[in-house]
Amino acid sequence: MRIDGTAYRTIWPDGEGVVAIIDQTRLPHDFAVVRLTSLEEAAHAIRAMLVRGAPLIGAAAAYGVALALRTDASDHGMEQACATLLATRPTAVNLRWALGRMRGRLAPLPESQRVGAAEAEAAAIADEDVEINRSIGLHGAALIRAAAARKAPGEPVNVLTHCNAGWLATVDWGTALAPVYAAFEQGIPLHVWVDETRPRNQGASLTAWELKQHGVPHTVIADNVGGHLMQHGKVDLCIVGTDRTTATGDVCNKIGTYLKALAAHDNGVPFYVGLPSPTIDWTIADGVREIPIEERDGREVSELTGRTADGRIETVRVTPDGSPVANYAFDVTPARLVTGLITERGVCAASREGLLGLFPERG
Ligand code: MRU
Secondary structure, three states, X not given: XXXXXXXXXXXXXXXXXXXEEEOHHHOOOOOOEEEEOOHHHHHHHHHOOOOOOXXXXXXXXXXXXXXXXXXXXXXXXXXXXXXXXXXXXXOOHHHHHHHHHHHHHHOOOOHHHHHHHHHHHHHHHHHHHHHHHHHHHHHHHHHHHHHHXXXXXXXXXXXXXXXXXXXXXXOOOOOOHHHHHHHHHOOOOEEEEEEOOOOOOHHHHHHHHHHHHHOOOEEEEOOOOHHHHHHOOOOOEEEEOXXXXXXXXXXXXXXXXXXXXXXXXXXXXXXXXXXXXXXXXOOOOOHHHHOOOOEOOOHHHHEEEEEOOOOOEEEEEOOOOXXXXXXXXXXXXXXXXXXXXXXXXXXXXXOHHHHHHHOHHHO
């Protein structure tokens, strides 16, 4: 994507032993590039959410392995690096997927060849993510085009999205937002309702920033607004991302996604999920019981951070001193509430049959 005319990905090699990322904790206030040079820095970047979003977490972990092997390319060093990276965040399955792929590629090699091969494999994972998302964009844009055909000429298609599943959550393009960008570039009139996505505000801070940079019409709404909009015919379709989708089509995504799916179901609004294949967990069938849900620091709930009118970044408390808080980061939307999964191979039903129809090699 372009920022002030310059093309960016969210992660890229930046010279010998250096991986550059965009520090997403500073957006939308500051655009800052951070350079990672060690396993510890890569693990910190994922854990502290300088990089976040399932596909980007996977790519960052892959580059983290490459950085780690520069210090210790032994089997032990590689296993330690993978264990450290795997422990950073529990829910997005792309992390486990990327580490498994790195291990599979590197383990058979002599130590002397591992650093070069790790850098090449991490770059391949990043490049593949971009191509996967480009395809998701084209398949999803066809759904937006179909929605446009049902509206009066020139009237925008209203898409509701939750969290940030745009290019910042991936290496480029995004998953849920890839169809929005593709449709926008095809000249389809559209408008995006952006859920703020408390507690970390990925919608208000990141999705709104992305869409604004790209010139896509959008409106930020509080998390509880979606149901009201759907009741009044103001949402044509919902598109969200996912951090892990089961082999049966249960969708785990940012906390609050389930409530949007319930509202969409009640109002007959199609509810789609942008799903790159590395986000499918083929080993599990029951998302509600089997997907580990990350619980994060309660201060993300009890405090708000933003920029003051005079330019300072400030954090304020919004709960009474001493009130306990709980901070569940993800929830699971059962497959029965999902209209379709938009994958790089096309759109399918949220079911084992639907997924196997597109990925028969997993049967
Ligand atoms: O906690 P985050 O910001 O990493 O959560 C991100 C999401 O929930 C996204 O919607 C999901 O990863 C899909 S991203 C393409």
